[in-house]
Amino acid sequence: MARTPRRALIIGGSMAGLFSALYLKRAGWRVDVFERSPVALTGRGAGIMTHPEMRAALSELAVEAGEDFGVPVPGRIVLDHAGNEIGRLARPQIATSWNRLFELLGGALGAPAYHLGRDLVRVSEDADGVTAHFSDGASETGDVLVGADGFRSAVRGQLLPEVQPQYAGYVAWRGLVDERDAVAAMGEDMFAHLSFHLPPGEHFLGYPVAGSGNDLRTGHRSWNIVWYRPADADRDLPRLLTADTGKRHELSIPPPLIARGTIGEMRDAVARLLPPQFRAAMDKAQQPFLQPIYDLESTAMAVGRVALAGDAAFVVRPHVGGGVVKAAEDAAALAASLSAHQDVVDGLRAYEAARIGVGRRFVAQARRLGSYLRHDFASEAERARALWHAAPAQVMAETAVLDFVRDQP
Ligand SMILES: Cc1cc2nc3c(=O)[nH]c(=O)nc-3n(C[C@H](O)[C@H](O)[C@H](O)COP(=O)(O)OP(=O)(O)OC[C@H]3O[C@@H](n4cnc5c(N)ncnc54)[C@H](O)[C@@H]3O)c2cc1C
Structure with missing residues (x-):
C-alpha cells in the first residue's frame, strides 16, 4: 500500500535524528522522530566546535543560527607545564553547545x-514497508526507517550485531567552570581561546561556551574542559567505571555515580600534571565526569528500508570535532538519495555509497590524531608516527578541523 506522502520513522531525537527529520521533511516526506528518553534531552552543557559546513546545513534548512549561535573563539594557544605560552595560532571559530543546536533544530x-x-526494541520489514516496534508494545509503520540512535544503536544492534564499539584506550574527563572562576585562573585572553596543554601521553583542552540557558553575556559563560587520559582496558577502565556501591558499569558511568576515589585520583593528576592556570580552573570545575572514548565503524549504512545515520553508523573520536557535521551531511545525503530514486531500497543503496567512505575517513583521521594518547608503543616507528601529532603546532593545526575531509576526493 503506497503512502502519500511517503513516511519516515526516525529513531533517536538528537543531532542525526533532527537533521534527518528536517532534510526529509524539506524533501516532502512525512516525518516522525521517536526518542527513547521520557524527558526532553539536555546535553549537559557539552561544547561543540562549529565549522562552515554546519552553518551551511543550518541555512539550507532555513534554521536561523543568528548572533547567539555561540561564543567566537579567535584561535588556539598551547601552554607548557610551567604555564608559559609555547604556541599560538589564529583560527576564528564559533564554539556552540549541544543544547543550542538542539534548541534550534x-x-x-x-x-x-x-x-x-518511545524506546525502539525491534525493526521488521515486509512488502508494505518497515515497522518500528517499541518497548510499550506499540508500533509504527513507514516507508523508510532511519537509525539515528547513537553509538549504542538498537537499530544497528539488530541489523549488524557484529559491529561493536572499540575502546580507544583512553577516557575524556569533562567538566565546566564558570567564566568568572576561569578568567580569575587564566585571564581573559586564554579563556577566549581554544587552549591546550600536552602532558606526555595526554591531552588537555578548554574553550569558552555559553553558560546555562544559552547565556552568552560576558561573565556568564562557561569554560568547557576535555582532558584525554590513557586508561588500560583491563587494568584501569573497569575500576573507573565502578561506582562506590561496587556496581560495574559497562560502556560508561552516569556522572553522579563516579566513585569518590576515582575523582580523587583525577584531582591528584590535576595537581601533578597541569600548568598553574589550568590547575586553578580545574579546582572550580562543577561535577567533572568521565567518558571512555570509542570508535565504531559500521560495515553497512543501509539494509533494506533501514538507514543508519550519525553516531549510529560511525563514531569518531572527538579530536576532529566533526560528529555533528557528519550527522548533518548524512541527513542531507539521505534525503537527496531518496529524492533521486523512486524505489526506497535503491535510494538507500545510493545513500550508503555516498557516505560510507566519508565515515571511514572521519574515523581514520581521529585515530591518527589520538594515536599518541598512550604511555607505551609497539615500536619506535609507531612512537614517532604518533608523536608527530602531539607537537604543539600539529595539535593547533589539526584539532577540530575538517580540512582532511575536504582535501580528499
Ligand atoms: C567529548 C566529546 C566532544 C565532542 N565534541 C564535538 C564537537 O566539538 N563538534 C562536533 O561536531 N561533535 C562533537 N562530538 C560528537 C557529537 O557529540 C556526536 O557526534 C553527536 O552528538 C552524534 O549525534 P547522534 O544524533 O548521531 O547521536 P546521539 O547524540 O548519541 O543521539 C542518539 C539519540 O538516540 C536516542 N536513542 C538511543 N537508543 C534509542 C532507542 N532504542 N529508541 C529511541 N531512541 C533511542 C538517544 O536517547 C539519543 O537521544 C563530541 C563528542 C564527545 C564525546
Whole structure:
C-alpha cells in the first residue's frame, strides 16, 4: 500500500535524528522522530566546535543560527607545564553547545513530529514497508526507517550485531567552570581561546561556551574542559567505571555515580600534571565526569528500508570535532538519495555509497590524531608516527578541523 506522502520513522531525537527529520521533511516526506528518553534531552552543557559546513546545513534548512549561535573563539594557544605560552595560532571559530543546536533544530521541526518516551526494541520489514516496534508494545509503520540512535544503536544492534564499539584506550574527563572562576585562573585572553596543554601521553583542552540557558553575556559563560587520559582496558577502565556501591558499569558511568576515589585520583593528576592556570580552573570545575572514548565503524549504512545515520553508523573520536557535521551531511545525503530514486531500497543503496567512505575517513583521521594518547608503543616507528601529532603546532593545526575531509576526493 503506497503512502502519500511517503513516511519516515526516525529513531533517536538528537543531532542525526533532527537533521534527518528536517532534510526529509524539506524533501516532502512525512516525518516522525521517536526518542527513547521520557524527558526532553539536555546535553549537559557539552561544547561543540562549529565549522562552515554546519552553518551551511543550518541555512539550507532555513534554521536561523543568528548572533547567539555561540561564543567566537579567535584561535588556539598551547601552554607548557610551567604555564608559559609555547604556541599560538589564529583560527576564528564559533564554539556552540549541544543544547543550542538542539534548541534550534527541535524548534524548526516542531513538537508534533517529536515523540518522547518511545524506546525502539525491534525493526521488521515486509512488502508494505518497515515497522518500528517499541518497548510499550506499540508500533509504527513507514516507508523508510532511519537509525539515528547513537553509538549504542538498537537499530544497528539488530541489523549488524557484529559491529561493536572499540575502546580507544583512553577516557575524556569533562567538566565546566564558570567564566568568572576561569578568567580569575587564566585571564581573559586564554579563556577566549581554544587552549591546550600536552602532558606526555595526554591531552588537555578548554574553550569558552555559553553558560546555562544559552547565556552568552560576558561573565556568564562557561569554560568547557576535555582532558584525554590513557586508561588500560583491563587494568584501569573497569575500576573507573565502578561506582562506590561496587556496581560495574559497562560502556560508561552516569556522572553522579563516579566513585569518590576515582575523582580523587583525577584531582591528584590535576595537581601533578597541569600548568598553574589550568590547575586553578580545574579546582572550580562543577561535577567533572568521565567518558571512555570509542570508535565504531559500521560495515553497512543501509539494509533494506533501514538507514543508519550519525553516531549510529560511525563514531569518531572527538579530536576532529566533526560528529555533528557528519550527522548533518548524512541527513542531507539521505534525503537527496531518496529524492533521486523512486524505489526506497535503491535510494538507500545510493545513500550508503555516498557516505560510507566519508565515515571511514572521519574515523581514520581521529585515530591518527589520538594515536599518541598512550604511555607505551609497539615500536619506535609507531612512537614517532604518533608523536608527530602531539607537537604543539600539529595539535593547533589539526584539532577540530575538517580540512582532511575536504582535501580528499
Ligand atoms: C567529548 C566529546 C566532544 C565532542 N565534541 C564535538 C564537537 O566539538 N563538534 C562536533 O561536531 N561533535 C562533537 N562530538 C560528537 C557529537 O557529540 C556526536 O557526534 C553527536 O552528538 C552524534 O549525534 P547522534 O544524533 O548521531 O547521536 P546521539 O547524540 O548519541 O543521539 C542518539 C539519540 O538516540 C536516542 N536513542 C538511543 N537508543 C534509542 C532507542 N532504542 N529508541 C529511541 N531512541 C533511542 C538517544 O536517547 C539519543 O537521544 C563530541 C563528542 C564527545 C564525546
